[in-house]
Amino acid sequence: LRHFGGSAECLPVDGVAAVLDELARRQSEFGLIPLGNSVESRVAADFDAVVRGEMKLCGIVRLALHYAVLGKCSRGEVREVYGEPAALPRCRSWLAVHLPTARTVEVTSASTACRLADEKPGAAAVAAREWAAPCKLDVLADKIETHPAGSACFAVIGEQIPPRTKNDCTAILLQVDNRPGGLADALGVLKRNKVNLSRIESLPAENCDKHAIFFVEIAGHAADKRLGRKLESLRRKTTRLEILGSYPTPGPVD
CATH class of the missing domain: 3.40.190.10 (Periplasmic binding protein-like II)
Structure with a gap:
């Protein structure tokens, strides 16, 4: 309600799979899934389902936990x-x-x-x-x-990413060779292009002896052509790069 306003209708369902099913059947415009809290992360558990479900990350909601x-x-x-x-x-x-x-x-x-x-x-x-x-x-x-229960983080997912604002973030899925310097080489592209990285978390990989996969959040919007060129430079240092979505930069914990 804090993200969409008081007129939004909320439909509770059981688990991430049920959220994705509601979206796939177009019973809801957006879904809200947990990304974790100040103690533990849920990115590894939930984001693979988001990628396979062909949904976009449309926003991040942070709340104080009580x-x-x-x-x-x-x-x-x-x-x-x-x-x-x-x-x-x-x-x-x-x-x-x-x-x-x-x-x-x-x-x-x-x-x-x-x-x-x-x-x-x-x-x-x-x-x-x-x-x-x-x-x-x-x-x-x-x-x-x-x-104190800390804070919780939720991802808003849907079919369309929101338009650009003056302060946005883009989430990407990054896969690199599992070798010394593989991740450092990729992140070096962001540093050279002055792209700020605000979050990075490892995800489970099927061939973990060959590849490593990361969820990465960077400053900027995917619709920005300048950021697009920088991501293409990054792509050349990876074995897989997928844009999960763009959204306004999350504010402080509410």
């Missing part, structure tokens, strides 16, 4: 609490004090936890309070994490 208890029943009626593995451990102390008799159950995603909280009597979900409105759940308690 966990809430969401449900349709009253807090005193909660018998089961569902949450993803990253959420429940951060909230166990609060749950032990305020919901001592409730059983905690790990599920694969926040959307699954919220769906179960909606469907099952006496069930609640531990998730960000932003899930409450689209899932039609009540906030039974807020900011229940024992320790």
